[in-house]
Amino acid sequence: MGSGQKEAAPGPAENTIFVGKKPPMNYVLAVVTQFNNGARSVKIKARGSAISRAVDVAEISRNRFVTGARVDAIVISSEELPNEDGTRSKVSSIEITLAR
């Protein structure tokens, strides 16, 4: 009784879509599917030159297919990745959270 009841945590494996080099609509379909399966929020992640495509995916998804969704958060950061020759390069990344 009383105020102790908590809602279930959303779980560690969130609904995340990694955007790469495929056409944007492939990823839009993945985002739409997540929302249609009941997700309240979907994260769209990308690195390097795929960042532009991730923004396209977020905009197409929320403007055309998941019209109740809004941009909940956008985080940019830098990651250091190993090159083929053993050196390391910094690459930018983005994480866009859509929520409804």
Place this chain on the structure above:
Amino acid sequence: MGSGQKEAAPGPAENTIFVGKKPPMNYVLAVVTQFNNGARSVKIKARGSAISRAVDVAEISRNRFVTGARVDAIVISSEELPNEDGTRSKVSSIEITLAR
């Protein structure tokens, strides 16, 4: 007299850098110059495939050159632009605000 005194507005022409197809360091230099000239915040804008570069510019600026700066806001949106043949295309855009 009394409470009527307002602070001066920041002015319509804010410190905005438009990122295009040049190398990232060109734009980083522009951002650093704005901060060195006393700006408290700088906006980095880009459209389409230049969005990835804008994120690079923001990350390089704040990690290497303007170390007191943080990402204050990121806004993504869609703009409709005319093509050469008279049709119109939607293109994504980003606006990253760095502040210190």
